[in-house]
Amino acid sequence: MTDARFGLDRTATLGALALDGGGTLAAVEVAYETYGTLAPDASNAILICHALTGDQHVASTHPRTGKPGWWARMVGPGKPIDTDRWCVVASNVIGSCLGSSGPASGDPATGRPYAMAFPVITIRDMVRAQAMLLDHLGIGTLAAVVGGSMGGMQALSWAATFPDRVRACVTLASAARHSAQNIAFHEVGRQAIMADPNWANGNYYDGAAPTAGLAVARMAAHITYLSEAGLTAKFGRKLQARDTKTFGFDADFQVESYLRHQGLAFTDRFDANSYLYITRALDYFDLAEEHGGHLARAFAGSRTRFCLVSFDTDWLYPTSESRGIVHALNAAGAPASFVELKSPFGHDAFLLDSPELDRVMAGFLGAAA
Amino acid sequence: MTDARFGLDRTATLGALALDGGGTLAAVEVAYETYGTLAPDASNAILICHALTGDQHVASTHPRTGKPGWWARMVGPGKPIDTDRWCVVASNVIGSCLGSSGPASGDPATGRPYAMAFPVITIRDMVRAQAMLLDHLGIGTLAAVVGGSMGGMQALSWAATFPDRVRACVTLASAARHSAQNIAFHEVGRQAIMADPNWANGNYYDGAAPTAGLAVARMAAHITYLSEAGLTAKFGRKLQARDTKTFGFDADFQVESYLRHQGLAFTDRFDANSYLYITRALDYFDLAEEHGGHLARAFAGSRTRFCLVSFDTDWLYPTSESRGIVHALNAAGAPASFVELKSPFGHDAFLLDSPELDRVMAGFLGAAA
Numbered sequence: 001m002t003d004a005r006f007g008l009d010r011t012a013t014l015g016a017l018a019l020d021g022g023g024t025l026a027a028v029e030v031a032y033e034t035y036g037t038l039a040p041d042a043s044n045a046i047l048i049c050h051a052l053t054g055d056q057h058v059a060s061t062h063p064r065t066g067k068p069g070w071w072a073r074m075v076g077p078g079k080p081i082d083t084d085r086w087c088v089v090a091s092n093v094i095g096s097c098l099g100s101s102g103p104a105s106g107d108p109a110t111g112r113p114y115a116m117a118f119p120v121i122t123i124r125d126m127v128r129a130q131a132m133l134l135d136h137l138g139i140g141t142l143a144a145v146v147g148g149s150m151g152g153m154q155a156l157s158w159a160a161t162f163p164d165r166v167r168a169c170v171t172l173a174s175a176a177r178h179s180a181q182n183i184a185f186h187e188v189g190r191q192a193i194m195a196d197p198n199w200a201n202g203n204y205y206d207g208a209a210p211t212a213g214l215a216v217a218r219m220a221a222h223i224t225y226l227s228e229a230g231l232t233a234k235f236g237r238k239l240q241a242r243d244t245k246t247f248g249f250d251a252d253f254q255v256e257s258y259l260r261h262q263g264l265a266f267t268d269r270f271d272a273n274s275y276l277y278i279t280r281a282l283d284y285f286d287l288a289e290e291h292g293g294h295l296a297r298a299f300a301g302s303r304t305r306f307c308l309v310s311f312d313t314d315w316l317y318p319t320s321e322s323r324g325i326v327h328a329l330n331a332a333g334a335p336a337s338f339v340e341l342k343s344p345f346g347h348d349a350f351l352l353d354s355p356e357l358d359r360v361m362a363g364f365l366g367a368a369a
Numbered sequence: 370m371t372d373a374r375f376g377l378d379r380t381a382t383l384g385a386l387a388l389d390g391g392g393t394l395a396a397v398e399v400a401y402e403t404y405g406t407l408a409p410d411a412s413n414a415i416l417i418c419h420a421l422t423g424d425q426h427v428a429s430t431h432p433r434t435g436k437p438g439w440w441a442r443m444v445g446p447g448k449p450i451d452t453d454r455w456c457v458v459a460s461n462v463i464g465s466c467l468g469s470s471g472p473a474s475g476d477p478a479t480g481r482p483y484a485m486a487f488p489v490i491t492i493r494d495m496v497r498a499q500a501m502l503l504d505h506l507g508i509g510t511l512a513a514v515v516g517g518s519m520g521g522m523q524a525l526s527w528a529a530t531f532p533d534r535v536r537a538c539v540t541l542a543s544a545a546r547h548s549a550q551n552i553a554f555h556e557v558g559r560q561a562i563m564a565d566p567n568w569a570n571g572n573y574y575d576g577a578a579p580t581a582g583l584a585v586a587r588m589a590a591h592i593t594y595l596s597e598a599g600l601t602a603k604f605g606r607k608l609q610a611r612d613t614k615t616f617g618f619d620a621d622f623q624v625e626s627y628l629r630h631q632g633l634a635f636t637d638r639f640d641a642n643s644y645l646y647i648t649r650a651l652d653y654f655d656l657a658e659e660h661g662g663h664l665a666r667a668f669a670g671s672r673t674r675f676c677l678v679s680f681d682t683d684w685l686y687p688t689s690e691s692r693g694i695v696h697a698l699n700a701a702g703a704p705a706s707f708v709e710l711k712s713p714f715g716h717d718a719f720l721l722d723s724p725e726l727d728r729v730m731a732g733f734l735g736a737a738a
Contacts, residue, residue: 021616120616180600195581212564231549247390
């Protein structure tokens, strides 16, 4: 007998969710997937939290792009997050556009998409929706919560918000708050979307989407995901399918062509309003602020084991951010391990092939037995 | 008796200019200013080259903004570039929009603005137009050519293209080529402009300008002019004229408000097409490539004295770029001095108050006596 709550491509309609911003989402929908089998005592669940433009398709084919899941190299039978042992849960964050409640969802008040009437949400709101999903699945305590980038922020927020429900927390390439530079880059992206006439104050669901603005937003963000050295190694000043410069405005350089492709491809799989809402949630994130300005207080009395990983060429969420979190964990007396890994790939390194990361992940989770 | 060629707010119509891209500009117009008095033997001329969005108003009121010249703190009587001693020449680069030939200029072939029919130009083309201006002014050899950022590239190009006309070269916060990351940020800006429907393939001079796209381009670029630490020190996560977050999409954070203002203010003083052309010239710049891939060859046999200055928090043109130029100068046997200055202000540091920079500048130019 199979339990229909588990498997790929699931959606749960949960209860009402009171939001940090003061409003309430009436009937939260959460799209999710599970991999592996939940133990009878529900003790082997690992929640994986995705990054800004990620989704629940951690290790399954993406329904819009047809590509493998974004962390298929990390999650699966015999992989570092071994689904022969763990029951992995991955949900689409609220505010997003892959099935969970977001600006493209129907507003019960009007029967039409929320658009900008969707409430502004926070990282903690995302986490609360995930907790409701775990209740639905009968999972009381997580063996671990794991995430990179925005997923790492959710992991930290999980440990701070539901300390008794998280035995271990793995935070990769992340931060406990968004810096002024982080906010600045996001604001460029938001302004690019809002400058697109097709955006129409968010009411574009019946017409053409603001793809040009969203593509520019993605291009700007994409630069921050890569290291300067990585860009130089990959592209340098190499020309794109030509021997000489054209003295025009075509994509002469490979890096231009690459960025344009990244921008355009993104618009096929992502909703511009979701990009606005999720970047806003990121900018609002400041875990210390939620605890009187003291990050250590977020983890006071915590019995969660923490593992933090940063990458030396990540300038979006540099090692100093992870180190600050470790200091706070130390001050709170929480067990924390921390490693800075070498990689030429900047922030994106946490998504890419890294035997060192695999060893850290498998080793840390293995010790959770 | 005054010589009408000298003074503020001048324009010269010069001859035809053959361009690196293969075309020719028929009658090049160059808008310029001079400060100080040219010696009878024309031996005391210093050419100042401006950055991407700079202009000839080095030390005079900007005609559109009403603000002081962009380097008024550096240039004037008794200042580090002392106009009691030097005759300073500053011209608007071709391709720009403050009076020199650019995409907004009239195309003799049609009588209407060139728009995108303006030829793509290079940094060396800008320098050749400046050389024609010096011919017009009766200045054979420069005591020095001085520039920061794109101005520094022009200064290097001057030394490489006209070695016998440059006794000294001062290059601040600059590079000998545009990196993949530099190109990537510019491509974001260009795509933001071109995504604005008002851009209309460049033919907007009779209608509304693509101000929204240009503002986004400026915002993205502006982040690269500041250091992460500088942004944190100046703005951090401080809110803008409010005590709590609004849970909306207004400019809650000061850094958002600041960036929006920078973007909008820029559109009052700059032409979007000029932004396309000048960023293209920057991306094409690779001084080594012009010399068989060997930067040292650009300076072979040079008797110019070089002074390079970088700033430790400049991540747009980091110190490693200046150091690479110094190595090439050393290999070429050219006299070169180099200093990395400390500043919290990132790339913009070369424009800001810096007693150390003032001392370096005055000392280096003084030794030119």
